[in-house]
Amino acid sequence: MSSKIKHFWCQGPLDRVILDELGCSIIPIVTRKVELIAWRPPERGQVKLNVDGGSCGNPGISGGGGIIRDDQGGVVAGFAHNYGHATNTIAECRALLDGLRLCRQLGLRDVLVESDSMVIVGWFLWKFWEEITTMVGELNVRFRHIFRELIWQ
Structure with missing residues (x-):
């Protein structure tokens, strides 16, 4: 069972140990900073x-x-x-x-x-x-x- 798990959230401290024992490598989830964006009107007269x-x-x-x-x-x-x-x-x-x-x-x-x-x-x-x-x-x-x-x- 040597597959890669792409999206995995550890629920407890033993999850990673168990997955390592099963031969499942983990690709860490990368979190991104959320940036709020909004349309803004142009300057006056534009x-x-x-x-x-x-x-x-x-x-x-x-x-x-x-x-x-x-x-x-x-x-x-x-x-x-x-x-x-x-x-x-x-x-x-x-x-x-x-x-x-x-x-x-x-x-x-x-x-x-x-x-x-x-x-x-x-x-x-x-x-x-x-x-x-x-x-x-x-x-x-x-x-x-x-x-x-x-x-x-």
């Missing part, structure tokens, strides 16, 4: 654009969307699009581009972008680089990485 994209498979059928909210947390606009066959990164970038286009159409100029994609927050994707950088120059845009759970709160 709007916040939360975007996300993904694909079923990578590459695969993909899509993305986003939501724009004002400094009171009120919804200004939202969108969702099918991007066809693409990678996760392409879908994330397309969602960003579509969100920035919508901000421009609505005349929104002070935009905080939040995304769970470190790729999007850290650098822009080649194919869309020129249009995104042009819009970032036209609009007052800043980028911030957030946890996935906050995008759709």
